[in-house]
Structures are given as C-alpha cells and as structure tokens.
Amino acid sequence: MAAWTLFRRFAPKALSAPGTPGLPAWPGLQRASIRRKLWLLSVLTVSLTALISMVLVIALTWTQRLQEAREGYQLKGRIVADNVVPAVVFNDPQTASEILRTFVNDPTVLRAALILPGGQGFAQYSRSPVQTTGADLSPGDSQTLRIPVMQSQTVVATLLLDYDRAALYRGLWISIGALALATLLSLAVSLYAARRLHRMIQDPLHDLSAVMKRISQGGDYSMRAPTDVAPEITEMSRSFNLMIEQIEQRRQALEAELAERKRMERQLEHLALHDTLTQLPNRNNLFIRLDQLIATARRSHTQVAVFFIDLDRFKQINDTLGHNVGDVVLRETAARLLALTRASDVLARIGGDEFVIAMPDASLASAALVAGKIIDCLSQDMVHDGKALTVTPSIGISLFPDDSASIVDLLKHADMAMYHAKTSGRNGFRFFSADLRDSMVRKVDIEMHLRDAIRNRELFMVYQPKFDFAGNRLASFEALIRWRHPTQGLIPPGDFIPVAEETGLIVEIGEWVLHEVARQSHLWERDFGLKVPVAVNVSSRQLRDGRLEEIMASAIESTQASRDCLELEITESAFMEDPEGIAPALKRLQEQGTKISIDDFGTGYSSLSYLKKLPLNYLKLDQTFVRDIERDPNDAAICHATISLAHSLGLEVIAEGIETPSQFEYLSRLGCDIGQGYYYSRPVEAHECSQWLDTRAGQERDDAELARRTLAGDRA
Numbered sequence: 001m002a003a004w005t006l007f008r009r010f011a012p013k014a015l016s017a018p019g020t021p022g023l024p025a026w027p028g029l030q031r032a033s034i035r036r037k038l039w040l041l042s043v044l045t046v047s048l049t050a051l052i053s054m055v056l057v058i059a060l061t062w063t064q065r066l067q068e069a070r071e072g073y074q075l076k077g078r079i080v081a082d083n084v085v086p087a088v089v090f091n092d093p094q095t096a097s098e099i100l101r102t103f104v105n106d107p108t109v110l111r112a113a114l115i116l117p118g119g120q121g122f123a124q125y126s127r128s129p130v131q132t133t134g135a136d137l138s139p140g141d142s143q144t145l146r147i148p149v150m151q152s153q154t155v156v157a158t159l160l161l162d163y164d165r166a167a168l169y170r171g172l173w174i175s176i177g178a179l180a181l182a183t184l185l186s187l188a189v190s191l192y193a194a195r196r197l198h199r200m201i202q203d204p205l206h207d208l209s210a211v212m213k214r215i216s217q218g219g220d221y222s223m224r225a226p227t228d229v230a231p232e233i234t235e236m237s238r239s240f241n242l243m244i245e246q247i248e249q250r251r252q253a254l255e256a257e258l259a260e261r262k263r264m265e266r267q268l269e270h271l272a273l274h275d276t277l278t279q280l281p282n283r284n285n286l287f288i289r290l291d292q293l294i295a296t297a298r299r300s301h302t303q304v305a306v307f308f309i310d311l312d313r314f315k316q317i318n319d320t321l322g323h324n325v326g327d328v329v330l331r332e333t334a335a336r337l338l339a340l341t342r343a344s345d346v347l348a349r350i351g352g353d354e355f356v357i358a359m360p361d362a363s364l365a366s367a368a369l370v371a372g373k374i375i376d377c378l379s380q381d382m383v384h385d386g387k388a389l390t391v392t393p394s395i396g397i398s399l400f401p402d403d404s405a406s407i408v409d410l411l412k413h414a415d416m417a418m419y420h421a422k423t424s425g426r427n428g429f430r431f432f433s434a435d436l437r438d439s440m441v442r443k444v445d446i447e448m449h450l451r452d453a454i455r456n457r458e459l460f461m462v463y464q465p466k467f468d469f470a471g472n473r474l475a476s477f478e479a480l481i482r483w484r485h486p487t488q489g490l491i492p493p494g495d496f497i498p499v500a501e502e503t504g505l506i507v508e509i510g511e512w513v514l515h516e517v518a519r520q521s522h523l524w525e526r527d528f529g530l531k532v533p534v535a536v537n538v539s540s541r542q543l544r545d546g547r548l549e550e551i552m553a554s555a556i557e558s559t560q561a562s563r564d565c566l567e568l569e570i571t572e573s574a575f576m577e578d579p580e581g582i583a584p585a586l587k588r589l590q591e592q593g594t595k596i597s598i599d600d601f602g603t604g605y606s607s608l609s610y611l612k613k614l615p616l617n618y619l620k621l622d623q624t625f626v627r628d629i630e631r632d633p634n635d636a637a638i639c640h641a642t643i644s645l646a647h648s649l650g651l652e653v654i655a656e657g658i659e660t661p662s663q664f665e666y667l668s669r670l671g672c673d674i675g676q677g678y679y680y681s682r683p684v685e686a687h688e689c690s691q692w693l694d695t696r697a698g699q700e701r702d703d704a705e706l707a708r709r710t711l712a713g714d715r716a
Contacts, residue, residue, distance in 0.1 A: 049186060054179045069108075069163070070145075076106070077147040077161045084114060085149060088122060088157045096123035103161075110142050111162040114149065122157055208237055215244065275349040277327060278334035286348035290358045290407050293346065294400055297360060304400040305362035307371065308414035309337070311378075312392045312426040314353040321389075328384050329391055336377050340370075356411065362399065364431070371395050371429035379427065394422040395429035403432050416440045423498070446499045449485065454508060459483055461516055462683035463534065465692050466654060466676040469667070474696040475674050476533040476567065479517045480683050481509070501539055510542045511551050518561040520686050525562060528693045530700070535567040535597065540574035543582050549589060563593040567617075571599045575614060583613050590615040597654065601642065611649060619646040623657020623677070629666055636666070643670050 080099060087096035096114055103109040103125055113124035142162045149157040207226055215223055224241050273285035281289065290306070297304045311333065318326040330353065337355060341347050346358040359370060374393060381388040396417025398410045413432040419440070421430040430436070453459055463477040483491045500506040517534050525531055542548055556563055568589065575582055575598070586596055597618030598611075611619075621642055625635045639655075646653045655667050658677035667675065681692075 054176075054183065057179050058176060073109075073145055073161055073163050074147070076103070076109075077112075077145055077159055080112070081147050081149045081159045084123075084159070085151050085156065088114065088116075088149060089151055093123045097125065100125035108164045109161065110164055111160070113160045115158045115160060117155060117157070208240070212240070278331055278349050280334050280338075280355075281346065281348040283348065283350040286346060286350060286356055286358070287407055289346045289348075290410075293358055293360050294405070294407065297400060302360065303362050303402070304410075305359045305367040305370070306398045306400070306410045306414045307357040307359070307367070307374070308396040308398075308411065308418040309355040309357065309374065309378075310394050310418050310422065311353040312394055312422065314391065317389065317391070325384060325389070329382060329389060332382050333378060333391065337374065340373055340377055356414070364399070367397050367399065367431075368429070371397060375427060375429065392427035394418050394426050396421055396432065397429060398432040413437065423502075442495075443499050446491070446496050447503055447505075450483075450496055450500060450503075450505055453483055453485070454505070454512070456486075458485060459509065459512065460685070461513065461520065462685055463520075463689055464676060464683040465681055465689070466535075466674050467680050469672055469675055471699075473699055474532065474692045476535060477689070478535045478537075478569070478676065478683075479513065479520075480537075481513055501541055504541060506539045506541050507545050510539060511555075514551055514555040514566070515558065518555040518559040518566060521565040522559045522561040523686075524689075524693060525565065528690075528697045530693060530697055531562050531565050532693065532696065533565055533567045533595065535569050537569045537599065538574070540571075540577050543570065543574055543585075544578060546585075549585055552589065552594065564595070567595045567597065569597050569599045569620070572601065579613060583615070587615040590617070611645075611651075616649075616651055618654050618674075619651045621653055621655045621672070626655050626657045626663060626667070626677075627659075630662055639667070639672075640670050643672055647671065 080102065084096045084099045087093070087099065100112045100114070100123055103112050109127075111124065111126040113126075114122040116122050143165050145161040145163070147159040147161060148155045149159055204226060211223055214220065224244065226237060273281060273288075275282045290304075293304050296302075311329070314326065314329070317329060330349070333353075333355065334347075334349060337347055337357065341357060342359075344360055346356075348356045348358075350356055357370075357374075359367070362370075374395060378391060378393045381390055383389070396414045396419065398404065398413040398417060400410055403413050404410050416436055417430045417432040420436055421428045424430065460482055462480050462482055464480060465477055466475045467473060468475045481493060481497075483493075483496055485491050497506070500509055513536055517536050521532070521534050538548065552566065555561070556566065568586070570582075570586075590596055595617040596615060597620055598614065598616055599620045600622045601619050619642070621639060625638050625642075627635075629635045629639055643653045652673040653671075654674040654676060655672045656676045658664055658667065658675045658679040660679060663677075664675060664679055
C-alpha cells in the first residue's frame with residue numbers, strides 16, 4: 001500500500017484511465033517523458049523493495065528470536081535439572097536453592113522454582129521477594145518453561161523457569177529501527193540514481209548535436225551518430241545517418257573497391273615472391289635478386305658468395321615431435337639468419353629446411369668467416385615448450401665468377417658443397433671445387449649403375465678367414481661384398497657402399513648378402529661336413545629397417561643353413577644411432593643362436609655403457625690400433641686394455657688388420673683370441689676357401705681320432 005500511495009502521489013492525472021480510478025493507463029504512461037518514467041520506476045522499485053524487505057525481516061527476526069530463546073532456556077534448564085537431582089533425592093532444599101541461584105548470571109531469567117510431584121515447593125530462586133508455589137509463576141510479560149527433573153526414569157520434581165519476554169521485544173524493535181534506516185538510505189540512493197539516469201538520457205542528445213556540428217564544420221561524412229540509445233533519440237539518429245550515407249555511399253564504394261584491388265595486388269605479389277611460413281623471399285624472388293647482385297658484381301669486378309644451408313636431422317624433428325615443432329624451428333632459423341645478414345645480402349628459403357644467402361662484395365676469407373658465424377648461431381639450442389632443440393647446419397659455398405657465372409650452376413655447386421659437408425660429419429661448411437664436382441658426378445653415376453648391378457647379378461661375395469691364436473686353426477670367415485662392373489671392372493667397396501647407405505639400396509643389398517652367405521654356408525657344410533661360422537656386416541639402415549630378424553629367418557629357411565653358421569657384425573656408430581631400439585632385436589637373434597660382434601671398437605663413441613647393453617659375443621679390435629702396435633706405445637696400451645676389458649666381460653677378441661709375423665706374435669702375447677688380416681690371407685672367393693676347409697676338416701678328424709684313442713686307453 002505504501003508503494004501504491006507513492007505512485008498515486010507522483011503519477012500525473014493523464015496516466016489514469018477514465019472509468020477505472022486507481023489503475024494506471026499504460027498507453028498514457030508510454031506517452032510520458034523519459035524523465036518521468038524513470039522517476040516513477042525508481043520510486044516504485046525502492047518502495048516495493050523496502051516494504052518486502054521490512055515484512056521479511058520482521059517475520060524472520062520474530063521467529064528466530066523466539067526459537068533461539070526457547071532453545072537456550074531449555075538447554076540451561078536441562079543442565080540445572082540434571083545438577084539438582086541429588087539435592088532433591090536427599091531432600092536438601094538449601095543445596096537445591098544454591099544451584100538455582102546460578103541463574104543470577106542471566107538477567108532475562110525472572111524466577112526459577114523446583115516443585116515436587118505433590119505440588120509442594122521444594123526450592124526457588126527469584127529476582128523479587130515473591131514466594132512461589134505450585135501455581136503458575138508467570139506474570140503478563142513473562143513466559144514459563146516446565147522441565148521435569150528425572151531420576152532413574154522417574155520424575156522427582158519439576159523445574160519452573162520464568163523468563164522475560166520484554167527483552168525479545170526490545171531486540172525486535174531495534175531490528176525494525178534498523179530496517180527503517182535502511183529504507184531511508186534506499187530512498188536516498190534511488191534519488192541519486194534518478195539523477196544519474198536523467199543525465200544518461202541527456203548525454204545522447206548532446207552527442208548527436210556534437211556529431212552534427214563536427215560534420216557541418218569539418219566535412220567528415222564518415223562520422224555517424226550513435227543509435228544504441230533511447231527509442232526517441234534512436235529514430236532521430238537513424239534518419240540523420242541515412243542522410244549522410246546517401247551522400248557518401250558512392251564515394252565510399254569507389255574507395256573500397258580501389259583499396260581492395262590494391263590490397264589483392266600486393267598480396268598476390270607477396271605470395272608469388274615470398275615463403276608463406278617464414279615470410280622470406282622464395283626461389284623466384286631469389287633468382288630475381290641474385291641476378292641483380294651478379295649484374296652489379298660483373299660491372300664492379302667483385303665476387304658474390306652463395307651459401308646453401310641445410311639443417312641437419314631436421315626430418316627427425318618433424319617425424320618425432322611433429323610438423324608444428326618443425327615449423328617453429330624453421331621460423332626461428334629464419335629469424336637468426338636474418339639477424340646475421342646485412343641489408344645488401346639476400347636471404348631466401350627455397351624449400352623444406354633449405355636456405356640460401358647471397359652475399360655481395362665477398363671473398364674466400366669473408367665467406368668462411370660468415371659461414372662460421374652461421375654455424376655458431378644456428379647451433380645454439382632453441383627452446384620450445386620448455387624443451388631444448390639442437391639443430392646444426394651443413395653449408396655449401398660457391399663463388400661468382402670463380403665457380404660459375406650462371407645462377408643455376410652457382411646454386412647447384414653450392415648444393416654439392418653442402419652435400420659434401422653433410423657427408424663429412426655435418427655441422428660444418430665446404431667450398432665448391434672441381435674435384436668435388438667430379439666426385440658428385442661419380443657418386444651419381446655409381447648410384448645409377450648400382451641399381452642395375454643388383455638386377456644383373458654383378459655383385460658377388462669374397463671371404464676372409466679368421467684363425468684361432470691358440471691352435472692356429474680356421475675359426476670363421478668374414479663375408480665381404482664386391483662389385484664387378486662389366487666395363488669399369490672391380491669397383492672398390494669404399495666407393496659404392498656409402499652410396500648404397502645414402503640411397504637406401506643397402507637394405508636390398510643386405511638382404512641379398514644374407515641369402516647368399518647362408519647358401520654358401522650350407523654348401524660348405526654339405527661338402528666338407530663342417531659348420532664354419534660366417535660373419536656378415538650389417539649397416540645402420542638395415543638395423544633401422546626393422547626386418548632383420550625376418551630376413552635372417554627367411555635366408556636360413558630357404559637355404560637350409562644352420563643358424564649358428566651366420567654371425568652379425570655391427571659398428572659402434574650404427575648401434576649408437578638407436579641403442580634402445582636395436583638391442584632387443586639383437587638379443588632375440590642371439591637367443592636363437594646367432595653370434596654378434598662389435599666392429600671397429602675404439603674408433604667411434606667408445607662408450608662402455610653399450611658393451612653392457614648389447615648382447616655381444618665378440619669384440620673386434622680395429623686395424624688402426626694393430627698397424628703400429630710394435631712402434632706406438634699408445635696403440636699397444638690400447639690393445640692391451642681392450643683385450644683385458646673384453647675378457648673381463650666374457651667376450652672374445654678378434655684383431656683385424658694383422659699383416660706381419662711380429663704383429664701376430666705381439667697380439668698372441670697379449671692374449672688375443674682370433675686374428676684376421678693379410679698375414680693369413682686376402683679376401684678370396686668361395687671356391688678358393690677349400691684349402692682351409694680341408695685342413696680344418698682334417699684337424700677335426702684328427703681330434704676325433706685322438707679323442708677316441710684316449711677314451712679307449714682309459715677304458716683299458
């Protein structure tokens with residue numbers, strides 16, 4: 001009712017509908033000014049809020065206070081009732097009165113009395129001298145609680161507790177006063193809000209007026225009046241904006257079309273000449289700008305250095321960490337190279353992980369200096385997601401006009417030099433030379449003919465014997481591949497094996513070698529009755545291929561060779577490329593009867609940890625230590641230490657490269673187990689091995705006869 005009274009007081013007569021006194025006519029309210037609408041809304045909202053809040057607070061306060069008071073007095077009375085049980089049982093009114101006097105600390109307790117079951121008063125406490133009987137103790141402004149005093153489930157007395165309700169009413173009036181104060185504060189806030197709303201209505205009008213003034217004075221027809229305001233002002237703003245749009249529509253359309261055309265032209269030109277990932281110039285842009293540098297160098301008789309940069313093992317990052325991380329590496333590489341180049345230099349990405357830098361006014365010395373800076377810069381770790389990524393570059397360098405006057409040839413020659421740097425160990429740079437060109441041509445020629453050699457059966461095997469130091473007996477063979485070209489004759493393994501490794505042909509060649517060696521081993525076993533082991537070199541590509549076990553099983557099954565007649569030799573470097581992935585496969589092969597040796601020990605990583613991880617039977621001492629064992633104390637010490645280490649690990653030692661009797665004697669004194677080298681024989685074809693096999697067969701027959709006679713003598 002209070003809210004409606006306020007509304008009737010402030011609402012104008014025009015808002016009352018005819019014939020329905022007391023009810024507002026909403027169409028009239030809609031025609032009222034915004035200021036009056038907001039004012040009425042504020043008053044109604046605050047009044048209704050105050051009324052509802054007051055009713056709720058009074059009701060909640062009343063209920064809560066009564067409930068809390070009754071529970072509190074019940075708890076206090078229950079405690080006192082429990083304490084006076086002994087006094088009532090032993091008929092001690094004085095003690096009971098003393099206990100009742102504990103209510104003296106609670107000013108709201110008016111009286112307390114113990115009434116026996118017969119209605120007689122037993123003890124009492126009162127803030128006034130009035131005596132209490134079994135009748136009701138309560139005056140008009142008090143409330144009495146009756147609490148039974150129990151002894152063994154028997155009511156021995158009743159505690160009458162009379163408390164003052166006037167204290168509760170006082171608290172309630174205080175709450176009502178606070179509510180009234182809150183209501184006044186709400187009304188004050190509503191008046192302030194009404195004033196603020198009034199300004200919010202006026203501000204859009206001022207903004208609209210200011211826009212009109214700026215357009216008329218400055219001629220800027222791109223400006224627009226705000227439309228997100230009150231409906232009345234919105235309609236006015238829309239009409240104004242429509243007028244401005246009609247004036248400027250044609251001009252804006254033409255400007256937009258022209259700007260879009262220019263933007264598209266710039267974008268297409270940029271895409272045609274720049275790499276989308278790094279924003280560096282691409283191959284087309286490189287050719288244009290390199291042609292300009294060469295023309296300038298030709299006129300000024302200076303040199304231009306072309307750096308061909310390739311990131312080492314970048315494919316491994318893409319394969320293991322994903323192309324997103326690879327893109328991060330490429331962008332970081334581009335940024336670092338850009339920081340190294342001069343304004344006159346040209347830096348481009350021509351594809352994949354390949355970058356090119358063209359540097360004018362260069363010399364051999366300055367090019368080498370810049371290449372060193374590039375290696376130092378790119379070799380620093382790149383941090384991505386808290387992980388350090390190490391990327392190293394291989395760089396090839398060609399010079400204009402010394403190496404070529406053609407852009408295509410300069411890039412090709414720099415690419416050749418880069419490839420040479422990569423095959424020389426990576427993380428380095430090489431200059432192009434005529435010898436390098438001839439070497440690359442030779443490698444390409446070998447690769448082309450090597451594919452034909454596999455199909456035309458131009459490859460064949462030779463075998464080098466290994467002899468036991470103790471009895472100077474044939475212990476095993478090492479199978480070595482050779483290539484007899486129909487026109488070029490014998491091609492050294494050092495020429496075609498690296499090419500086969502790089503191109504992946506080594507996997508196919510290795511499979512053929514295993515089948516061929518297994519076949520030959522079976523023939524020797526059939527013809528001589530001997531199981532002579534033959535060791536086969538296994539490349540890192542074969543180990544990573546993952547089919548070595550399958551190929552071994554296929555070779556043994558198809559040739560009916562004995563599994564223990566095939567041995568495998570792997571190098572330190574091949575194992576260290578993926579020790580965790582290679583070791584389990586070799587372990588399974590060893591468990592099936594295949595013996596394994598580590599080749600070229602001491603020339604690679606020489607890590608003792610892999611000797612523990614790898615399932616090895618033999619350790620091959622590299623010929624670089626054997627060659628000067630008599631003259632070089634260091635080589636002698638290394639051989640002695642290696643043999644001792646191998647024996648302590650339960651491995652036999654094979655010394656390769658023995659060429660002289662003195663080397664043989666020295667290694668024999670050191671306790672070497674097996675020897676191999678030109679001292680015994682060069683590698684020969686299979687049909688030339690019959691002499692050693694005959695000798696070995698005769699030795700085994702002699703051993704068997706000696707054993708038989710010894711056994712017969714023992715029995716006799």
